[in-house]
Amino acid sequence: MKNHYFDYAAATPMSKSVQSAMQPYFETQFYNPSAIYLEAAKTKKDTTRARELVAKILGAKQSEIIFTAGGTESDNLAIQGVMLAYPDNNCVVSAIEHEAILAPAQKFQHKVAPVLPDGRVDVKKLSSLIDDNTVFVSVMYANNEIGTIQPLSDIAKQLNIIRSDRRARGITTPLYFHTDACQAANYLRVLVHSLGVDLMTLNGGKIYGPKQSGILYVASHVKLQPLMLGGGQERNLRSGTENVPAIIGFAAALNETENLRESESKRLTDLRQYLLDEVIKKFPHVHANGSLMHRLPNNIHLTFRGVDNERLMMDLDERGIMVATGSACSASNEDPSHVLKAIGLNDKDAQSSIRITLGRHTKKTDIDVLLTALSDIL
Numbered sequence: 101m102k103n104h105y106f107d108y109a110a111a112t113p114m115s116k117s118v119q120s121a122m123q124p125y126f127e128t129q130f131y132n133p134s135a136i137y138l139e140a141a142k143t144k145k146d147t148t149r150a151r152e153l154v155a156k157i158l159g160a161k162q163s164e165i166i167f168t169a170g171g172t173e174s175d176n177l178a179i180q181g182v183m184l185a186y187p188d189n190n191c192v193v194s195a196i197e198h199e200a201i202l203a204p205a206q207k208f209q210h211k212v213a214p215v216l217p218d219g220r221v222d223v224k225k226l227s228s229l230i231d232d233n234t235v236f237v238s239v240m241y242a243n244n245e246i247g248t249i250q251p252l253s254d255i256a257k258q259l260n261i262i263r264s265d266r267r268a269r270g271i272t273t274p275l276y277f278h279t280d281a282c283q284a285a286n287y288l289r290v291l292v293h294s295l296g297v298d299l300m301t302l303n304g305g306k307i308y309g310p311k312q313s314g315i316l317y318v319a320s321h322v323k324l325q326p327l328m329l330g331g332g333q334e335r336n337l338r339s340g341t342e343n344v345p346a347i348i349g350f351a352a353a354l355n356e357t358e359n360l361r362e363s364e365s366k367r368l369t370d371l372r373q374y375l376l377d378e379v380i381k382k383f384p385h386v387h388a389n390g391s392l393m394h395r396l397p398n399n400i401h402l403t404f405r406g407v408d409n410e411r412l413m414m415d416l417d418e419r420g421i422m423v424a425t426g427s428a429c430s431a432s433n434e435d436p437s438h439v440l441k442a443i444g445l446n447d448k449d450a451q452s453s454i455r456i457t458l459g460r461h462t463k464k465t466d467i468d469v470l471l472t473a474l475s476d477i478l
């Protein structure tokens with residue numbers, strides 16, 4: 101039986117060219133980049149090149165790129181790092197953030213900004229939650245469940261107004277803007293200055309690179325505390341011997357996805373539209389969740405009222421078709437999703453919903469197999 105994979109938001113297969121780029125660093129170039137003999141210096145040089153490439157794609161300085169072990173670590177370093185540096189201050193996070201932001205937020209004074217029914221953050225409400233003690237705001241670039249693209253530049257504009265007002269009143273508390281761009285990087289530009297962010301999370305495992313690889317972009321003016329203390333690697337912000345293959349692999353994956361961004365966005369938008377049109381034709385009672393306009397090209401999120409999503413997922417699985425219920429980004433996802441709750445779905449509808457995410461290897465034939473299976477099962 102051939103497999104048909106529709107869960108690219110959970111994991112992407114590693115690209116062949118990324119694998120080849122990484123290979124030497126497991127074997128011939130295995131050296132610790134902090135060692136001083138010539139061979140190790142070469143390895144160090146290669147990690148510097150990888151950092152330069154990532155910085156160039158982000159429009160950042162290479163000293164602003166901190167290599168980490170993925171999205172969870174980068175999100176934690178961002179929120180905890182800043183909040184530990186400003187223990188008397190508070191943060192504001194959106195209601196649909198990944199748990200890697202929502203869970204650490206619980207440790208600090210925090211407020212949660214609601215989203216509108218289409219899944220976009222309510223920028224006015226978010227601004228009204230920011231007080232003179234707010235030091236950190238986190239809103240993801242695109243949501244991992246419903247694919248909604250957030251109005252980052254509108255938020256950045258509001259934050260600039262608040263910063264100017266603070267300056268005028270002699271308040272020196274900074275206001276840092278972080279975005280988790282793990283899901284966005286395949287399809288949207290990640291130029292940090294255009295986005296107006298001070299910190300940004302990226303994750304190799306979502307961009308056809310290695311899992312447990314990623315970066316946190318930290319603008320040079322941001323003050324934050326490291327979570328990992330030790331040998332002082334990564335500008336003292338993330339101690340530990342560098343995972344050189346992961347660093348090389350992450351940079352290669354980001355570069356490749358940057359080159360494919362336009363063509364893949366177009367191809368997947370068309371495929372997604374075909375899937376959506378056919379689903380609506382076949383199942384008139386289906387509901388598509390989240391904004392259709394401000395949405396990642398590869399995401400579709402459907403509620404089949406009265407259908408148990410776990411059962412549907414298992415029936416599809418038996419036919420070799422892999423879709424997701426919930427986000428699959430957490431080890432246990434038995435509770436109805438906080439994202440679906442935030443956009444107003446009741447528990448019953450949330451438990452009748454599935455996420456279908458397309459990717460580089462999705463073809464029209466895969467979609468036809470999915471449509472036939474849905475017709476058979478439902």
Ligand SMILES: Cc1ncc(COP(=O)(O)O)c(C=O)c1O
Pocket residue numbers: 109169170171172173175198200240243244280281282283303305312428429
């Ligand atoms: C938006 C977002 N942030 C953070 C993460 C966490 O990434 P990881 O589990 O690879 O650390 C994920 C994926 O799981 C994600 O989709």
